[in-house]
Amino acid sequence: MSPPLTLLVTGATGFVGRHLVPLLRARGHTVVAAGRAEHGEIGPDTEWAPLLDGVDGVIHLAARVHQMADRDPDPAAAFRRVNAGGTRRLAEQAAEAGVRRLVLVSSIKAMGEHTPPDRPLRAGDPPRPVDPYGASKLEAERALFAVAGRQRLEAVVLRPPLVYGPGVGGNFTSLMRLCDSALPLPLGGLANRRSLVHVANLAQALALAAEHPQAPGRVWLVRDGLDLSTPQLITALRRHLGRPPGLFSLPQGWLARAAGLAGQRPRLERLAGSLVVDDTPIRQRLGYAPTVSVEQGLAETVDAWRATWPTTRRAERENGR
Numbered sequence: 001m002s003p004p005l006t007l008l009v010t011g012a013t014g015f016v017g018r019h020l021v022p023l024l025r026a027r028g029h030t031v032v033a034a035g036r037a038e039h040g041e042i043g044p045d046t047e048w049a050p051l052l053d054g055v056d057g058v059i060h061l062a063a064r065v066h067q068m069a070d071r072d073p074d075p076a077a078a079f080r081r082v083n084a085g086g087t088r089r090l091a092e093q094a095a096e097a098g099v100r101r102l103v104l105v106s107s108i109k110a111m112g113e114h115t116p117p118d119r120p121l122r123a124g125d126p127p128r129p130v131d132p133y134g135a136s137k138l139e140a141e142r143a144l145f146a147v148a149g150r151q152r153l154e155a156v157v158l159r160p161p162l163v164y165g166p167g168v169g170g171n172f173t174s175l176m177r178l179c180d181s182a183l184p185l186p187l188g189g190l191a192n193r194r195s196l197v198h199v200a201n202l203a204q205a206l207a208l209a210a211e212h213p214q215a216p217g218r219v220w221l222v223r224d225g226l227d228l229s230t231p232q233l234i235t236a237l238r239r240h241l242g243r244p245p246g247l248f249s250l251p252q253g254w255l256a257r258a259a260g261l262a263g264q265r266p267r268l269e270r271l272a273g274s275l276v277v278d279d280t281p282i283r284q285r286l287g288y289a290p291t292v293s294v295e296q297g298l299a300e301t302v303d304a305w306r307a308t309w310p311t312t313r314r315a316e317r318e319n320g321r
Contacts, residue, residue: 005056007057007210008059016163027207048093052093057102058102084139088143095152096151099153112127115274120276121221122221155217156209158219165304166199166304180241185234186255189251193276212285220279221278222288226294240298
């Protein structure tokens with residue numbers, strides 16, 4: 001175990017932060033948990049100094065997150081201001097305050113959306129982000145390493161794939177809603193693979209990134225360990241929801257045309273494409289060993305989501321609707 005540290009966690013009230021903060025405290029660390037109320041709007045002018053006094057390390061979760069339907073008039077500028085500009089400012093002020101290490105939670109989207117044809121993505125592969133969110137995360141990584149190169153600051157970056165678990169929102173909740181319908185889905189013929197990481201496993205990896213002497217100066221990829229195809233994921237979610245798989249196959253050309261007509265081609269490309277990561281280095285060098293299996297994690301995620309249903313929704317499901 002690492003000696004006790006004082007760690008600032010930004011975005012501590014968010015999905016990952018709510019799982020990370022208790023874990024860090026259970027490992028003996030003192031946590032300064034900062035949400036929007038403490039650090040305010042994030043950008044190039046954020047004043048982080050009051051939160052950094054006496055801090056040994058920072059885990060930077062706070063970010064402008066990827067949204068499927070971002071309506072900002074200039075989303076690229078907004079992502080860069082928060083994710084890149086905010087990270088640069090935090091790194092500079094952390095270095096000035098004598099903070100030893102800063103761990104940045106980036107995203108696999110900093111590398112792109114798809115796996116090479118013959119192997120999983122590796123941390124050293126050339127990054128090719130395809131959207132403003134991914135580009136802003138890559139810029140944030142580079143800003144952190146640039147500051148660390150000039151100052152006495154250890155930089156660590158984690159690029160998680162799709163994060164799920166109790167309390168997840170966004171696209172994963174949308175997928176659960178779809179799986180909870182009786183709608184047959186024409187995705188049974190997809191033979192893709194996608195890596196996932198349960199939020200508790202990600203929290204474990206972040207704790208190691210903050211503690212381990214071999215963590216600094218590198219980008220780390222992390223995953224649960226079992227990569228699923230889209231049909232396997234849908235089948236598992238529907239099983240935990242008490243529904244049959246409800247999958248059938250259509251030629252991908254037909255699927256692509258139908259998705260294009262419906263304005264859903266980007267969503268189909270994400271569902272149909274493969275995005276698998278190689279997390280061998282973090283397992284071998286930092287001792288990362290996920291404690292939550294994919295099957296257990298999906299069951300927990302579905303159970304937590306079902307617990308949020310109103311009484312009327314539960315009654316409808318019990319009556320088979």
